[in-house]
Amino acid sequence: MNIGRVYSSERRFFRDAVTGAEIIQLTSFPCIHIKLYFHVNAFTPDSQTLVFQAFSQPTRDSKVDIFKVNIDGMGLMQLTDAAEAGSPVVSPDGQWLYYMCHGELRRVSMVDFQEDQIGYIDGIQPSTGLSSNTAGSTINASMSSDGSVYFTDATLTNGRRAILRYTTDGKEAAIIYESDSITHTQCEPSQGKVVAFQHRPDAEHRNIWLINEDGTHARPLDLPYGNGHWMWLGSTQRIMSNLEKQFNGIAVMGEHDDKPEIIVTGEHFWHAASSRDGNWMVSDTSWPDNGLQLIHVNSKKYKTLCYSQSSSSHPQWSHPHPSFSPDGKYVVYNSDKTGIAQMYLVKIPEYLRDELQS
Numbered sequence: 391m392n393i394g395r396v397y398s399s400e401r402r403f404f405r406d407a408v409t410g411a412e413i414i415q416l417t418s419f420p421c422i423h424i425k426l427y428f429h430v431n432a433f434t435p436d437s438q439t440l441v442f443q444a445f446s447q448p449t450r451d452s453k454v455d456i457f458k459v460n461i462d463g464m465g466l467m468q469l470t471d472a473a474e475a476g477s478p479v480v481s482p483d484g485q486w487l488y489y490m491c492h493g494e495l496r497r498v499s500m501v502d503f504q505e506d507q508i509g510y511i512d513g514i515q516p517s518t519g520l521s522s523n524t525a526g527s528t529i530n531a532s533m534s535s536d537g538s539v540y541f542t543d544a545t546l547t548n549g550r551r552a553i554l555r556y557t558t559d560g561k562e563a564a565i566i567y568e569s570d571s572i573t574h575t576q577c578e579p580s581q582g583k584v585v586a587f588q589h590r591p592d593a594e595h596r597n598i599w600l601i602n603e604d605g606t607h608a609r610p611l612d613l614p615y616g617n618g619h620w621m622w623l624g625s626t627q628r629i630m631s632n633l634e635k636q637f638n639g640i641a642v643m644g645e646h647d648d649k650p651e652i653i654v655t656g657e658h659f660w661h662a663a664s665s666r667d668g669n670w671m672v673s674d675t676s677w678p679d680n681g682l683q684l685i686h687v688n689s690k691k692y693k694t695l696c697y698s699q700s701s702s703s704h705p706q707w708s709h710p711h712p713s714f715s716p717d718g719k720y721v722v723y724n725s726d727k728t729g730i731a732q733m734y735l736v737k738i739p740e741y742l743r744d745e746l747q748s
Contacts, residue, residue, distance in 0.1 A: 392455075392471045394503040401463025406696040408681075412737045413696060414463050416722075421445045422452075422731045424706070425724050426478060427529040428663040428713040429576050429621035432722070434484035434500065437461065437715040440722060441469065441480055441487055442733055454517075456487060458500065461720060461735055469498050476517045477542040479531035481558075488531065488540055488558070492516050495540060495556045495563065508540075509556040509563030515545040529706075530575045533558075534582025539603070541585055543575040553587060553605065566605030574618070577603070580625035584645075586611070588618055598629060600645060613643040613650045619661045623687075624668025632659045632673065640671065640685070654685055654692050660702075663713040672721050674710040676702045682712050682723060684738065686746040693746060696736045699727035707731035 400418035405411065417423040424443040426432035432440045439460050445452040456470040456478050469487050478489040486497040493514035498505045531542045540556045551572035552565045567587075574588035583603050591597040595614035601607060613631055620631035628644040630653070639655035640662050653671070657680055662673035671685040672695065679702055685692040698710040708731060710723040722735050 392468045393498065393505070395468045397457075397466040397468070399463050399466060406736070409694055409696050409739075409742075411696045411739055411742075414461070414735045416459050416463050416733045416735055417442070417444070417466075418732060419444075420730055421448055422707055423724075423733050424454075424731060425711060425713070425722050425733045428619075428661050428711045429574070430478075430529065430531055431480050431482070431533070432713070433716050434480060435482070435716055436484070437717040437719065439465065439484075439500070440715075441478060443475070443478065456489060458487075461715070469500070469503070472496070474516050477529065477531035477544075479533055479540070481537045482533060482535055483537055486537075488533070490514075490517075490531075490542060490544070493544075495558075497558070508558060508560050511554055511556075511563050511565060513547045514552075514554075515547055517545075530573060532576040532579070534577060535579055536582075539577070539582055541575055541577050543572050543587065553585065553601070555603070555605070566603075567601055567608070574620070576621060578627060579622055580627065584627075586620075586622070586629060588620075598631065611643060611645060613641060616641075617660070621662075621664055623664045624666055626668045628668075630662060630664055630671065632662050635677070640673065642687075653687060653690055654683075657683060657692075659683065661709060661711050663711075665714045665718045666716050667718065670714065670718060672712045672714060674698065674702070674712055674723070682710060682721065682736070684721075684742060684746060686743075689746060689748075691746045693742060695721060695738065695742065698723055698725040698734070700725035701727075705731070 402415040404413040422445040441458045459466045472491045474491045476490040488497045494510045495508040553567040555566045556563045571590045578584040596610040598611040616631040623630045630642045641650035643650040659673040660676045681694040681697040683692045684695040701708045708726045712723040
């Protein structure tokens with residue numbers, strides 16, 4: 391077993407040639423490395439350590455393992471060595487990495503690497519490296535703010551999609567909602583009482599749906615023309631969504647708002663993430679790629695943070711998918727600029743933050 395195995399640092403240091411921002415390349419080994427999806431918590435609460443997915447070998451159906459690394463590029467360590475390590479998420483207290491393996495929710499201690507089996511649901515299709523290349527069954531995990539409930543979505547053996555709910559005390563494990571189209575599942579972070587998920591657009595071009603935590607009362611969020619990339623805006627109980635290319639913007643809306651609020655326009659914002667406090671967003675851009683954009687929600691100003699130089703092509707791991715550290719000081723993103731997907735961390739310059747808030 392390789393759980394707890396320590397590896398030498400692979401870090402490299404850069405300054406963005408255009409913005410001057412400080413960047414650390416956290417992984418360099420010639421295998422695919424994938425940061426957790428932009429709406430999934432990868433960090434410990436102190437913002438000093440994050441987890442990521444890594445192919446164990448250079449094959450298309452490779453087993454995927456989970457590693458952790460410190461933000462200075464040191465402390466590279468393997469956390470899982472299972473047949474499948476899908477839907478990973480770090481618990482709110484930073485003590486545990488939770489993940490799925492063949493329908494079973496497991497956890498491993500971030501400190502002493504103790505492993506526990508939490509709960510099991512029958513009829514779940516296993517995932518491999520192939521499904522790490524989709525917005526499907528290996529990336530969408532979230533937890534209630536107290537760490538008592540874990541949610542993810544999965545493909546069932548009958549081919550349908552489902553939302554799974556496990557209590558971390560091991561007492562409950564159930565499919566709470568089933569459909570032919572479910573991705574991007576994420577519970578509202580402040581209370582965990584509402585779960586949002588992606589569904590194909592309805593006649594009014596709405597594609598974000600809400601259910602109660604027990605799977606009841608399915609209803610659409612009245613925000614049309616989302617491009618499928620969205621997340622909860624901190625603990626505001628509102629959802630931020632990138633818009634389809636013809637609108638070139640990011641909108642925010644709560645379930646009881648009269649209409650969406652447009653935060654920014656002018657770029658093809660692609661995947662945007664919120665800071666924990668809901669005051670900041672960061673988004674990659676594409677077609678054209680004008681870099682990662684740092685956005686202040688209240689001022690509605692934005693400016694380029696850095697350039698990922700990723701191909702932003704079909705593989706998911708070529709999409710930057712930027713997201714913040716809990717303290718909002720760093721942004722982690724993916725790039726395949728070396729030819730192989732690696733993970734990078736950029737420090738947000740204070741002058742840029744001050745400029746956007748003014």
